[in-house]
Amino acid sequence: MSEHITHVEEHRDDEASKLGMWLFIFTELLLFGGLFLVYSVFRMQYPANFHEASLELSVTIGAINTVVLLFSSMTIAMAITAIQKKNKKLTLRLISVTVLMALIFLVNKYFEWGHKFEHGLYPGSDLMHLLERGHHLYFSLYFFMTGLHALHIIVGMILLIICYVKVSKGSITNDRFVFLENGALYWHLVDLIWIFLFPLMYLIS
């Protein structure tokens, strides 16, 4: 029984869609919240180990990725303004830049992870089990948290690509762009989580 046939006038409520997205973002924050909780427990327990292990990460790549994500948050926010100003071409271009930034982030992540894998450092590896307890937990958390975050980047990218298609097909326009807004909200969430992950993983002293 489809809505389109049975409902005389199509029900549309942008406020409801946005509220729904915000609530979903709460659940995502709590999902990561569980991990941040585990992180804080083990960091309290093994502060020295966590510091030593964090020196293995490249602050440069981490910093570049932070800038990349912050920049992408800006471009997607600009895309919303562009669609409101009826500038379809600019909107499409800004969404493409955002997706490109997401790709750059993932490529950096790939090299970062690949480097560790080459040295035998990955979840379940023999080397991992030889490490000191604090180091082991740090790297478990590192792979778990950045892995889950990368998964969210991918989901966010898919959302943005759908936005791109919808804008180019004309189903997102200057007076109905709540889908793009929600996509952007989700993208900001992905960015926000990274803003916490970066200092917690890379900048421990």
Place this chain on the structure above:
Amino acid sequence: MSTEYISFLDHQGKYKGIRSWIFATDHKRIAFLYMYAIASFFLVGALLGLLMRIELISPGETIMKPQTYNGLFTVHGIIMIFMVVIPGLSAVFGNFFLPILIGAKDVAFPKLNLFSWWLFMLGSMMAIASQLLKSGPPDTGWTFYAPYSTTTGTNVIAATTAAFILGFSSILTGLNFIVTVHRMRAPGMKFFNMPLFPWAIYATAWIQLLATPVVGITLIMLIAERLFGIGFFNPDLGGDPVLFQHLFWIYSHPAVYIMILPAMGVITEIIPTFCQKKVYGYKAIALSSLAIAGVGFLVWGHHMYTSGMSEQARWFFSLLTFIVAVPSAIKVFNWISTMYKGSIDMKPPFVFALEFIFLFMIGGLTGLILGSVATDIQVHDTSFIVAHFHYIIFGGMGFAFFAAIHYWLPKMYGKMYNFKRANIAAVALFIGFNLLYFPQFIIGVQGMPRRYFDYPPRFQWAQITSTIGGFILVSALILMITNLIIGVRRGAKAPANPWNGTTLEWQIPSPPPLENFDEAPIVKENPYDYK
């Protein structure tokens, strides 16, 4: 009522036959989908429970091996908790009546609602698969405690993945309901003009939304622990099994309120209707739902008094546990006060509601024994706990579900059932229930551990009583369900307002038309206005 009224059951949409149900976005049809699925799971869970009761009728091996028994109590727990009582009232009656009670045509996101049901079915199928795959059913209990759950050879990964998917379905339902309450209320209906069932569903939805992700991530950690040995819960690798318990109960205690809050909401609808009296203390009941939801987040530690916690943490959790009992007690006092000088009509829904109050009070008061540290340590992990939570979950949520189905069935199907048989079933259920669970309190205090398939002969009198109670209970269930089915099939046509209720669902025909309200509903300032 307009002349071209067509009920949602007869309405012809885009699809025919079964597809008009499983692809329906109408909240009422989705509620039916949930109801049939949950009722089937409930019967399976109840039969597994009965098998355990038969095993316990005499000491030693009666009909099964210890490992089978471990599998059985785990399956019974997973089915009953994740597939029956957590979705139960909110997915069935929340879906059907939340939009109607607030004067809306549907929930805020009808397609998401259907998607939640599909997720629910996927998760349920996985949970069932975890029982049948070749490594054998999980034997951890429904709590999946580490470190045992990270080392046992049984299908823990399938079962936890199932629980994760079921949790996701529950999150989406909660999200949908919150937005529905915020955005879909009929014109003129403010928050404090809503009936109290929507209030309860609203508070529940917040718990579903905020607590479930925590158990979601915890179950993923457990899976990663099994696959990669990440070490979070493994002391050999520096982790901490007690951390798993904390993370698990941060969700699973609030989950108890996911189960009981909608039940309280149902009872709050039924009591004023069958007393024909304005509900006593409307605002206190509405806000106590939110208070239970809020404080309920802060009491998880009372499951872990014996797991190793500091003295301060224990008395703090104990204090908070006593505080969370206050809003529950407020509701009970308000229900009783509503009955005072009302014109009470002992129809089946009201009989079930009274039984609910009685059983819930026993469950609640024994909860205080468990909430205080000293007494809890004596009865921890004994059958006292088993009796306590069955009084809350089955005696509370289960009986509220029965009350709800007897209250709203005429509206849902447009048919009426036989009152006499329903009342007999209600009384038999009550007797069977108390025979089954009350002896467990006594032998629990005397030291009968939970989850044991064997016991010393001195506990046998209680186990036999319980098993007899179990058979009475299941027979009464069969009688009740048969009566309802006969009612739906051959019962008399139900009028639009058989109980003389005042809330919005009784203003529309039975069963409701597709979009609930053919004419705009009349919103009253107080939904329980019996003058």
